Amino acid sequence: MVIAGGDGSFKGAQKLAHKGMNVIGIPCTIDGDISCSDYTIGFDTAVNTAMRAIDNIRDTASSHEKCSMIEVMGRNAGYIALWCGIANGAESVVIPETYDYNEVKIMKTIAKHRENGKKNNIIINAEGVGDTSKMAKRIQAISGIHVRATILSYIQRGGTPTCRDRVYASVMGAKAVDLLCEGKSNRIVAYKNGNFVDYDVDEALSMKGGMTEGLKYMYEILEDLSV
Amino acid sequence: MVIAGGDGSFKGAQKLAHKGMNVIGIPCTIDGDISCSDYTIGFDTAVNTAMRAIDNIRDTASSHEKCSMIEVMGRNAGYIALWCGIANGAESVVIPETYDYNEVKIMKTIAKHRENGKKNNIIINAEGVGDTSKMAKRIQAISGIHVRATILSYIQRGGTPTCRDRVYASVMGAKAVDLLCEGKSNRIVAYKNGNFVDYDVDEALSMKGGMTEGLKYMYEILEDLSV
Amino acid sequence: MVIAGGDGSFKGAQKLAHKGMNVIGIPCTIDGDISCSDYTIGFDTAVNTAMRAIDNIRDTASSHEKCSMIEVMGRNAGYIALWCGIANGAESVVIPETYDYNEVKIMKTIAKHRENGKKNNIIINAEGVGDTSKMAKRIQAISGIHVRATILSYIQRGGTPTCRDRVYASVMGAKAVDLLCEGKSNRIVAYKNGNFVDYDVDEALSMKGGMTEGLKYMYEILEDLSV
Amino acid sequence: MVIAGGDGSFKGAQKLAHKGMNVIGIPCTIDGDISCSDYTIGFDTAVNTAMRAIDNIRDTASSHEKCSMIEVMGRNAGYIALWCGIANGAESVVIPETYDYNEVKIMKTIAKHRENGKKNNIIINAEGVGDTSKMAKRIQAISGIHVRATILSYIQRGGTPTCRDRVYASVMGAKAVDLLCEGKSNRIVAYKNGNFVDYDVDEALSMKGGMTEGLKYMYEILEDLSV
Numbered sequence A, B, C, D: 001m002v003i004a005g006g007d008g009s010f011k012g013a014q015k016l017a018h019k020g021m022n023v024i025g026i027p028c029t030i031d032g033d034i035s036c037s038d039y040t041i042g043f044d045t046a047v048n049t050a051m052r053a054i055d056n057i058r059d060t061a062s063s064h065e066k067c068s069m070i071e072v073m074g075r076n077a078g079y080i081a082l083w084c085g086i087a088n089g090a091e092s093v094v095i096p097e098t099y100d101y102n103e104v105k106i107m108k109t110i111a112k113h114r115e116n117g118k119k120n121n122i123i124i125n126a127e128g129v130g131d132t133s134k135m136a137k138r139i140q141a142i143s144g145i146h147v148r149a150t151i152l153s154y155i156q157r158g159g160t161p162t163c164r165d166r167v168y169a170s171v172m173g174a175k176a177v178d179l180l181c182e183g184k185s186n187r188i189v190a191y192k193n194g195n196f197v198d199y200d201v202d203e204a205l206s207m208k209g210g211m212t213e214g215l216k217y218m219y220e221i222l223e224d225l226s227v
Helices: A007-018 A043-064 A079-087 A103-115 A132-143 A153-157 A163-181 A201-206 A213-225 B007-018 B043-064 B079-087 B103-115 B132-143 B153-157 B163-181 B201-206 B213-225 C007-018 C043-064 C079-087 C103-115 C132-143 C153-157 C163-181 C201-206 C213-225 D007-018 D043-064 D079-087 D103-115 D132-143 D153-157 D163-181 D201-206 D213-225
Strands: A002-005 A024-027 A067-072 A092-094 A121-126 A147-151 A187-192 A195-200 B002-005 B024-027 B067-072 B092-094 B121-126 B147-151 B187-192 B195-200 C002-005 C024-027 C067-072 C092-094 C121-126 C147-151 C187-192 C195-200 D002-005 D024-027 D067-072 D092-094 D121-126 D147-151 D187-192 D195-200
Touching: A002 A007, A002 A163, A007 A024, A007 A201, A024 A163, A043 A067, A043 A079, A043 A121, A043 A153, A043 A163, A043 B043, A043 B153, A043 D163, A067 A079, A067 A132, A079 A092, A079 A121, A079 A213, A079 D163, A092 A103, A103 A121, A103 A132, A132 A147, A147 B147, A147 B153, A153 B043, A153 B147, A163 A187, A163 A195, A163 D043, A163 D079, A163 D213, A187 A201, A195 A201, A213 D163, B002 B007, B002 B163, B007 B024, B007 B201, B024 B163, B043 B067, B043 B079, B043 B121, B043 B153, B043 B163, B043 C163, B067 B079, B067 B132, B079 B092, B079 B121, B079 B213, B079 C163, B092 B103, B103 B121, B103 B132, B132 B147, B163 B187, B163 B195, B163 C043, B163 C079, B163 C213, B187 B201, B195 B201, B213 C163, C002 C007, C002 C163, C007 C024, C007 C201, C024 C163, C043 C067, C043 C079, C043 C121, C043 C153, C043 C163, C043 D043, C043 D153, C067 C079, C067 C132, C079 C092, C079 C121, C079 C213, C092 C103, C103 C121, C103 C132, C132 C147, C147 D147, C147 D153, C153 D043, C153 D147, C163 C187, C163 C195, C187 C201, C195 C201, D002 D007, D002 D163, D007 D024, D007 D201, D024 D163, D043 D067, D043 D079, D043 D121, D043 D153, D043 D163, D067 D079, D067 D132, D079 D092, D079 D121, D079 D213, D092 D103, D103 D121, D103 D132, D132 D147, D163 D187, D163 D195, D187 D201, D195 D201
Parallel strands: A002 A024, A024 A187, A067 A121, A067 A147, A092 A121, B002 B024, B024 B187, B067 B121, B067 B147, B092 B121, C002 C024, C024 C187, C067 C121, C067 C147, C092 C121, D002 D024, D024 D187, D067 D121, D067 D147, D092 D121
Antiparallel strands: A187 A195, B187 B195, C187 C195, D187 D195
16 A cells, blocks of 8 residues: 555554555655655645746736735745745745744845835745734734735645656655565655655654755755845 | 726826827726727736636645635626636636625525535635635635635736737737827727727727626526536 | 537538437637637637747747747648737748748748847748748758747647637537527537627538638738737 | 856866866756756756646547657757656657667557557657657558657747746855855856755766666656556
8 A cells, every 4th residue: 555645644654554554655745844755746836836826926016016925835844935935036935944923024124125126025924934914914014015915825736747746756656666566564755865765654754854954055045045 | 109008097098198199098907897898908818827726726626625715806897707717617706797795695506516416616706896715704604614715816917928918919009009100099999899999088988897798698608507 | 419620520510410410510620710700619728839839939049049930730721820920929920821832032031030130030830831841941951041940739739728718618518508409400609700609500611711801910910010 | 157057068167267267067958967966957947848748749649549759858868758758658768878779669669558458659759869750750651550740849948947947046056156255166066866066077077977877767667657
């Protein structure tokens, strides 16, 4: 049996394995936040859909001098927000891994960009940081700058898969079948350091998530680029 | 001078024309609601963007048995909502031209579709009918059915133009220049009954909008198809 | 019975109707060339796919100073070529309705654009005018200008339908069913002068195609714009 | 100075570095074939464009029982062909790294798929294996199966960049600037084993390309999946 999902599904896989079934897990979520794998199936499709939606919003923002606050998915993780932040050239990205719930900082960033001559601002929120509509209203009330909120929501969860998602899903699926053919069970297929590998479920679940080195590096680049 | 815009811009064009400038107007809005013209530049691009976003939402709705309420643009007009309603096979479309602010009717429609075995519902709201987030919450509170609101907002106002928009814009632009070359002014280029024509601004502004025959016909088709 | 197709299918529909079946036809071809209807289902999807492919080719042509000759579909009709010609800002369009098989003229047009400072040329051929690969080679051999041929071919015949195609197909389908319910047969649903109408099959088949007024008008606009 | 390109550009970068300029290279080609880097900027955009074009061709092939032979770019490398092969579920992929110029084998593969009940075949050729139009004609002449050739050509070299291309380009660009700020020169930024690193140009140019382990692994998966 092959189970595609996240940490919750993997715990289920573990239980089935302990009961004697041969079970292999594949990391599959648009959120990008499964610790044992540098890639999760669905992420590339979701992030490209979000990016193109934000491209469109930027078109309007550019011609109307607006501030747009866009909520992307990702539950408690900032991967989609951070990738879009870099890809869309966002002025700010707000992610749960680093956000300190200080809205004054966000306002200062907007103000700084306006001083530097930027006529429009794109702020990308990961859904995990809170209610974007309310945040936009509070910031507008205090700063006086018109802030329009957009919630991309389930738009990011559909559509034709991208090439990366199709290829990695095929490779991971093939690897899962190979493992089953070898009589293995209770393992998770993962993409780590550029290679397709597999881990024991216990080992996979014990890996550290949150603000990983990779995420930290991306965040620094975003901050450098958005000055 | 060529002015691309809606009725407001055309009134401005008229003033300039009365002051002696040679001015021609071109109907240009994503909302589709300029009475003198059966087509307005920008509509096709916006409606295709909205449709593809709703396609994506349908993918998730189909696999999770959800009810989705999606707000498209259109100000006081229901064109985008109605076209998407037909193109996306929506279960209901709520447009300002016909909406009686009776949310019980919407709930009955959802209930009827559930009885008929439909596991998910797509309801498309034109922005002119009110606050979709609040409407979704009210309907969920009363009916007990989970309703997720999505506001497409400015996503619909950007992106690469579609072929129809590029071709009609080129033809209308060429016609406007021809009119100027003939020494004409105070006229609006329009697309009417399949042909590119031009009207005096007064005549154009006096035409009746709202629930036109064309819109009524589309609405009936939608009702037939969504049974 | 509802038959979706072109003139050939309609003749079949007629035979079935004469044998007593109730048959209604719907104009359906990407080529756009059914005389009784100003629109044929599939055209908008095909022409947008072709246009986006040519957008991509233009990106490369712009940065490499190339001449590109692109063959689009359309059998004996130039609709796709002409629409793309306007939408992509092609320097030339070669369509069967007007082409005199004089390749020297095409070369002169390229030469003229080069003199005017245009660094790259997009020439769009309707498939009905001949073998684009050979034409490109002949023109390159004589003129010395590098001409790269691209045949879009079946790329244009697939993909997710556009909104216009979905909506018009729904309306035409609904109209066909209405006609059947009224006991009518041997009729073709059509889109004419901005309205959905229906014709007797004999009448529909007798209508004149080729270089219609509409096509002529578009061709003139293209010539004006591509100077 | 930052130079974006392939091995040829990197040799140029080396010369400039030896003359005292501070030069950093970034691997940039749609072909995916720069040995020192597991990723080259442009690849993801090109391969997604090719994949969507082949999706469209598959739509027609499925409904018409055709065999399609599609030439993708990649010069002497099979990366685009192989990724599309997996993503599009191609029946065969012909790449320069493994092709033995035995067309009988290709015909046998088609025949085997037909025997297994597959009504249509997608064969993807990397441009490096030869003239696809002629190959299609030869195979059709001998096998009697209708084979339609499509050359995607420059369609793959344009369009809006994907998220992966934008993000990796930003990260590599930031890294190049960091290296310059540190006073370094004559180095190539690369993506290796999931990390962004940098190599001396000599070291980078000496790395082995061709049928790498990664490519071999992908090829085996394709062969397993296309049975």
